[in-house]
Amino acid sequence: MWALLLTTLPTQPNAVRLRVWRALKAAGCASLRDGAYLLPETHAATLDAVAAEVSAHGGSAHVLLLAPRNDSQRDAVLRLFDRSEAYAAWGEAALSLQAQLATVADAGETALRRSWQQLAEALASLQRTDHYPGTAAAQAQQSLARLHQAIDARCSRGEPGAAQAQALPRLDRADFQARRWATRARPWADRLASAWLIRRFIDPQARWIWLPDDGRPLRTPRGAVGFDYDGARFSHVGPWVTFEVLARQFGLDGDPALQRLAQLVHGLDTGGLPLPETAGLAAVLGGLRQLHTDDDALVLAAAAVFDALLAAPASRPA
Structure with a gap:
């Protein structure tokens, strides 16, 4: 009907x-x-x-x-209601970005991620008008995910796999004070947001250890707490990225503003339907990575961005 x-x-x-x-x-x-x-x-x-x-x-x-x-x-x-032609046009744009991966230098990471975000937004817009999605819609979503993985493989080689979904126990913040926290160098969205969450809500005196992100297996230094790499104490679990895992385990997931931030971080890290702020956040974080070659300075600069997003009226219920 x-x-x-x-x-x-x-x-x-x-x-x-x-x-x-x-x-x-x-x-x-x-x-x-x-x-x-x-x-x-x-x-x-x-x-x-x-x-x-x-x-x-x-x-x-x-x-x-x-x-x-x-x-x-x-x-x-x-x-x-058929949207096959629209999906075909979107697919051509996806193939064009795939071709860029073979030619764009490492310095072009920001441009690659911005192009991917534009593709994600275009697909989300198309899906909103596709009232009877079929094979073309599923294939486009898979192509978008594969592109995200390809960009991560090129620009962030140590991106962790997700552990099998499981119940996440609550942890006491008192047990994680004044610790050294280790993660991969040159952090992107999930690591930047996780570092902010750790220092803002979990361990205000946290210190960072930056592990070389050269694609080889990483080992957590003695006495440190690892996050966002395979074998780390905190990393991807089931559908959740590291930021979401930390928020859940330390009882922070009930805050609506942090929930919205989690959606933003999840979308930038593993894909998904973008929020209105997603493209802007990706551009700002990408710019900060270009400005700051020192990872401690990068985390500090990104923290101001996440503080602002947390305080923004759109993040708070009316």
Whole structure:
């Protein structure tokens, strides 16, 4: 069953016509013909809002329910929602980024990650208008994940694998005070955010040990606490990145602002649907990595960014 909008737009003002067209496009409407637009019945409220605006400006609009009489009609309507061409165009952009990986120098890491983020946002936008996702959608998501892994393999060779999902025990912060914390050198999103979380909420006197990120197995120095590498005390577990694991184990995961930060970090580190701040955070962190060759200075500079995100109104419930 579908919601059907039958409308005749007002001739004036043009701004109303443009707003209506943009709203229909953003909603992923299928078009039966000029003035007849479809959405799944569950999105009828979207068409109700469009109809109200059209009527308020002198046009005519009616939202009805449409049911197919047979499978042939149903298939014909579903074909109107097909997004194969859009996924194909997205795939061409993904292949272009894949080709860049073979030619871009190490100094181009920021550009690579920015390009990947743009791809992720484009895919998320496409998925919002794909009301009947199929094979093309699944393949695009897999391609995006593979690209993320390829960029990590090129720019951050020691990225840890995820341990099998398991219950994470609560830990007492008192047992982790004034410790040395070891992680891979040249930290990116998850390590930068984890270092901030450690010093801000867990161990204010934390000191850092930077391990060479040369692709060889890492060993935790005696007496240190390792994070975000294979074999570390704290690293990826199941669907969670290191930041999320630390937050859960030290009882910080109930804070809505930290939950939003966790979403940002997760998206930058392993992929996923981006938040509005994701691209900006990626650009800022990438710029800081270019400015600061000393990792202690980099962590300090990034901490100011995470402090600001934590305090931002968007991170706090109204």
